[in-house]
Amino acid sequence: MHLADASVQPGNPVGTGGFLAAADRALGLLVEIPAALLVLAEIALLLASVIARYVFHTPLVWGDELASMMFLWLSMLGAVVALRRGEHMRMTALLSRVSPQARAFIDVLTIAASIAFMFMVFPHALEYAEEEAVVSTAALEISNAWRASAWPVGMGLMLLTGVLRLTRVATLKQAVSSLALVALIVGVFYLASPILMTLGKVNLIIFFVGVVAVNVFLGVPIAFGFALATFGYLALTTHTPLVVMVGRMDEGMSHMILLAVPMFIFLGMLIEMTGMARAMIGFLASLLGHVRGGLSYVLIGAMYLVSGISGSKIADMAAVAPALFPEMQKRGSKPGDLAALLSATGAQTETIPPSIVLITIGSVTGVSIAALFTGGLLPAAALGLVLGFIVWRRSRKQDLQGLVRATRKEILRTLWIALPAIVLPFLIRAAVVEGVATATEVSTIGIAYSVIAGLLLYRQFDWSRLPKMLVDTATLSGAIIFIVGAATAMAWGLTQSGFSRDLAALMTQIPGGTVGFLLVSIVAFAILGSVLEGIPAIVLFGPLLFPIAHAVGVHEVHYAMVVILAMSLGLFAPPFGVGFYGACAISKVDPDEAIPYMWGYLVALAIGTVIIALVPWISIGFL
Template identity: 70%
Template sequence: MSAHGADYGAAPAAVPTTRPARLAEAVERGLGTLVESAAAALLVLEIGILLAGVLARYVFHRPLVWSDELASILFLWLSMLGAVVALRRGEHMRMTGLVSRVGRKARELLETLAITASLAFLVLVIHPAMEYAQDEAFIVTPALEISNAWRASALPVGLGLMLVAGAARLLRLGSLRTTATALAITVGLIALFWVAGPVFKPLGQANLVIFFVGVVAANVFAGVPIAFSFGLATFGYLALSTSTPLPVLVGRLDEGMSHLILLAVPLFIFLGALIEMTGMARAMIQFLAGLLGHVRGGLSYVLIGAMYLVSGISGSKIADMAAIAPVLFPEMRKRGAPPGDLVALLSATGAQTETIPPSIVLITIGSVTGVSIAALFTGGMLPALVLGACLCFVVWRRYRHEDLSHVRRPAGKELARLLVIALPAILLPFVIRAAVVEGVATATEVSTIGIVYAALAGLLIYRRFEWRRLRPMLVETASLTGAIILIVGCATGMAWGLTQSGFSQDLARLMGAIPGGAYGFLAISIVAFVILGSVLEGIPAIVLFGPLLFPIAKQAGVHEVHYAMVVIFAMGIGLFAPPFGVGYYGACAISKVNPDEGLRYVWGYVAALLVGLVIVAAFPWLSTGFLKF
């Protein structure tokens, strides 16, 4: 399981023997170098533009009126090129629960189908994307006064490059027979739906079940990346059951990917990689280990606290876990902690810290629902402490008889030295929060302050800055960004299709009829989002259902920030709980522990998270009590 989902199409690497395979490998390598270099350069440029905007406005009091507009244009290009990198590497998010359980031949066919289905979506949507870019050429941007085609062209260019990358990957990795079979199945299914087109139009809202439940579920469970599963379902629904012009779908894709607040996603992902590379994460963890290492279960408490602190800096759960596990786990194993318990707790802390700012999920909720990002950042801290306390109770129960006779308690001077070393790293989350609260930078721009802070700390304080790692970090950030933002775009199109069908009104009536008022609505939301989180992961579920359910929550008397906390925790529990939660398998991959070893330990932590979630849901003050301060 890679950081973003399983590597689809990842057949065992072999030296290409056929001429087409050798040609495909050469094309893929050349394309990869070109696109990765461009994406890395765009990310550096984005950081520079946003940082220049902060300095011009706050230091020189001469705002750059064009900075946000240019950043938005470049962000769409960064997202599309990042999606190309992710497709080339097989790093688009996908569900592999079924794929990993079938036989070798069936798995090889499903892996190849994941590529051919993705290619099918690209082929179907590239012409509407060209039409959309041509239509946008007549619009002039307000600040730069250039044609909007400069921005909209990112869509057809990115889709075209993904087509080339996907085709090259298909030729290089798949056997001829498997590839032919997968292509025949894909083309056959599309032709079958196309021929059956006249049947769909009279069905009305039944088409929602056919496309947004049936088609999406079939694709997701078959291992097709989530973004392309959403895209295929939405394209099929609009093309076969409505008279909507298809460039409208591309417009919704553009709309979903162009929220400027989403620019915080790549910047915080890069910041997470930067604090690991500079040694800031290690310094924090070593201090916490010195502080609590002599207590029974102390290092487990350190793990919970470290995830709380690091999540306040990063924004990527994979980055958080990757920063902490290699530092803590060797010592915890020496003390006799079962590897299964370690990976179970690591997974549980991933769900616990989903609301700690600057969380990508919080930023996504703010961008798609209109809830204040600053309010979400303020409201997320205390609920995470509640869930952390529940996890600590389980740790106390399990480790209350631990033998620590061999553990040395550090002297006061040694502990003070560790604190001094860790202090610059510990202060970073507070610097980021202060910058937003004091109006120095927006939630999008503040990550650049964190990046500069981390770089200076690495260069001047920790004396650790590996320049050779910068390009791989930039490329990895672009790949993850492309995977995330493409999901957001496709899910936005899907949510628009649902809204246009009248589904949101039907859902509002259904949810409004649930007995129990606000608490009844919260209860059904918890059940729904635990399930959605395990199947769709957090960001797709939020983008798809957030715009529909948040207005209903407000009508039911639930504060938007309170509802956001409940929803995020519910999704987090689904995401990090087996058997479907992809976050659990990500934790296992980082910990290098077999997933089966964690199963007997993880349910106690999941139960603790559920108890914490019920407490947060029952007492709204935990989420909203500090909003007025």
Template identity: 70%
Template sequence: MNIPSETTAVEELGAFTRHEPIAWLNRLDRIVGHIVEVPAALLVLAEVVILLMGVIWRYALHHPLVWSDELASILFVWLAMLGSVVALRRGEHMRMTAVVGMLSPRRRAFLDLIAIGAALAFAALILYPSVIFAEEEIWVTTPAMGIVNTWRASALPVGFALMILVGAIRLFRVGTVRDVAMALGAIVAVIAVCSLLEPLLRPLDNWNLLIFFVLGVGALVFLGVPIAFSFALATFGYLALTTSTPTLVVAGRMDEGMSHLILLAVPLFVLLGLLIEMTGMARAMVGFLASLLGHVRGGLSYVLIGAMYLVSGISGSKAADMAAVAPALFPEMRKRGAKPGDLVALLSATGAQTETIPPSLVLITIGSVTGVSIAALFTGGLLPAVVLALTLAALVWWRYRNEDLSGVRRASRGEIARAFVIAIPALALPFIIRAAVIEGVATATEVSTIGIAYTVLAGILIYRQFDWRRIYPMLVDTASLSGSILLIIGAATGMAWALTQSGFSSSLAELMKNMPGGIPVFLAVSIIAFIVLGSVLEGIPAIVLFGPLLFPIARAVGVHEVHYAMVVCLAMGIGLFAPPFGVGYYAACAISRIHPDEGMRPIVGYMIALFIGLVIVAAVPWISVGFL
């Protein structure tokens, strides 16, 4: 699931330098790849087995395994770090190349070296602090298993050390010694200049937030540095150069951000999405919807909107949702003349639209940090997504009102009936997932394992489409995509902590509390704030940071907490999928294998449609609370 621009730029670099990697360097890369990928794949498999055992022993055998969550949490940090290394080796970390793509091939390829070098630089800077952090964890033991916490925390220094090795190999495989020296020299020069400016930066107080988290992050992102490393470098620089906080705090905050057990749903739901695609279940669902709507103008776009609504209820992970739907639907849409940019734009828009559909990871996080009933959030989240789906459908109708369907045949009633029968096992999966959570069979994290077991059985026994040879590559792909997502969350958690310590978050909350205008103004400011936060901090860290501050204010001004949760969640979804900063957009591009630049223009209309739907949800509380 690579972002095409990086591979393209690598090829261009080889073209203008006439550089061929040394044979032994290629061999070393393959060896390191096996050393990292095999454990990462096994960790994904182990997490599935451990959590599924926990469900079976607790619900079926009535004998809970008290150590299952603890062991899963320990292995999860290792999975996140090794997955990040795999993603770095493959060039799959999310990055923005809209500005870089406008440059000449030589400059674009040189900035690719800068991007790799920046990742290597952060890994080198944080390596020693992460070692100290792991050593200090020796005083902490896990309650159930009695294991010294250093075993878990050691994932960070090991992962960063492997990133240095992998980054160095990539640099010299991509560029000549001269090009690599120039790129690293430029990075070292920037670090040296920043260090020399330390005496001038410290007296600036909160102006440093603008320098590091707006100008610094913005510059790194626009230069094509991966999002996670842009956040991490800015946070490290802010703490090291403007505060007296030890830099091992960065490692600690990243560890905290990546180790929440609830985030284990990310790799498991990503794997579930890949299995749904591989077993043909996604194709069965999409085929049924296409038989109903494929003959109308823009029909497959409506199918994409509906399929994302259904699949979102299965996975709860936007990356998994998109991975399940796009491969099954995009080939036919391309045959009908859909442009790649419009495809990825609509996929991103539907990702934002389905943020409130249970089991949404953001809704679960809101419930956990604010005390709002998760069952109420799940009930309230279904209808707001329908409202946004209708606004997207209205735009699709307008854009495709003149589509030529002369070569498209309408499905007969018999064909629709057959497609429905074939799709029944697939259509049942969202209801099984929701029922397992609501009835208390499994937690929101564990329920993915039930979905995985059901999908495997359905693929083998019903659809007879299960390629065992694809399991290992799928496990590695899951680790890579999950690692790139989790590293962003870890880096964003560190940045959120820095913002909290600076007093910015509490100042923002106080400002919003004292604004005149009552509920309408409060909701309007919240929408704007969370669109920005969703694009910069990503949903879960933003909620962890601002949820406990703002939800009490919402209650104080008279906003129902479930209504406010829907508004906040949808606003963050728009921010998450709106370029140029929204990392969800780049995930959609990576999964679709479409260049990010192609979707920049088409996505504007979809974002406007989503915003209109959000305003409707905010203005009509009944949409969120009418069925509670």
């Protein structure tokens, strides 16, 4: 799920005290404070841009340029904090099955692998910044070095952070042996370069299948696994200047639409902090709490509402589960069933706007964000119905004795309390569709609305939590955006090799025409979702497959919904899906206890996804 400290190991880590520990704490403050301030600055700038354009009709012509410049710094500093905290996305399903001693060493080895990439790419990041120094920005008319220097600074800080992290979690023996092993592997690849040069497209399998698979399954953070494979492929099998890789990563991380990622992550945290999520849940519970399986239906509905305004699926689940699970267990629900249903609703709600996955897919494929926001509502509702059917079957014998139906007065009271929260998703969507704000800017309207609602209506606004929320926003954003950059560079390498042409030729020859293409896509993205999670798979394969989908007659929005739902199946399915383990962690349930209940929900979701694939109207009927 995420990189965790290797706490079970013999001996003492190198830097548990003294100078190294103090240096690590100082570095943390040095990076976290500017990252938090950058989040605040981006919110203020984007909101000012909306007000200047829509209210005063005088757009800030330099606004996007400054926002883009700050965003790259925010992403790089956020990636540094994520590395220090061990929160870069990674796959840990296989690591959990090895002995504590083996896992401890593999954890150290993954840090060493990340250090190796940053060490090798740092000179090229510096070269990239030097090249950009001669370019002047169009609106601000300043050197682009102010922006591009985020690369050498970010890589240098990550390199230093990686070394300090290694001293914090590893013994001297582990640190030395892991660095030596990584150096040996790099040296072997370097010596094999003359042979690799002669292998042609076989190198695609060696690097983009073999190297990526080994990195991912060992638990190397996904972004660094992609980056290592791409760096190795370009350095050892082509004559491409490696500064180009930094440029491609920069290009991937510079889409303005991706600025919505930190904004919506922070908005999701605000909604939880101000009590708006709890108010929505209370209203739904007053409607359905008295029927068999009523709170399970409330869970499905609450995830539908909360997912539309949060940036993290884990945050969505964490906002809903604590408010519902205690009462559900009192009514006889099995803990394993609760965790399984929570995981299934995570998969169900991936297409609800303004989903970060929707924003990402729009940024890398060029599909209209407004169209994706419109098309995502009904597919999630359809999957909610199939999950509701499973809930109905499993709750037919539930004992309703002692449950009291809420009166009309109570329902109206909870509706009145929840109304400001319920309005928010519709306000966000309307602002985008009506042209008040772009998909990047609209989150700031939601943030301003949530602050006002929290202060004046719900009277629940904990100022002391804001610094942590800002740092957490930068951290998660950095982890996500760095994956996008690494996957963009990897996709560029694949395209330059001719892989995209070969893939297009193969996919267009699939029997069954459009239906065959969609069914194969469901299977492929379900597998990718279980291994890579949603965003990396989207960034890597979206630009390759969406043109093919268009060529075989599949509407881009329809294909986006099918792809996202297929990936969510893999993301929330055992044994590899990290979303499933996240749901179990939030539910405080052993995964083995939840797995038997999970299969029924997964079958229902799979059937629902196939129906959505076969009935395009569900995705594009309201466009």
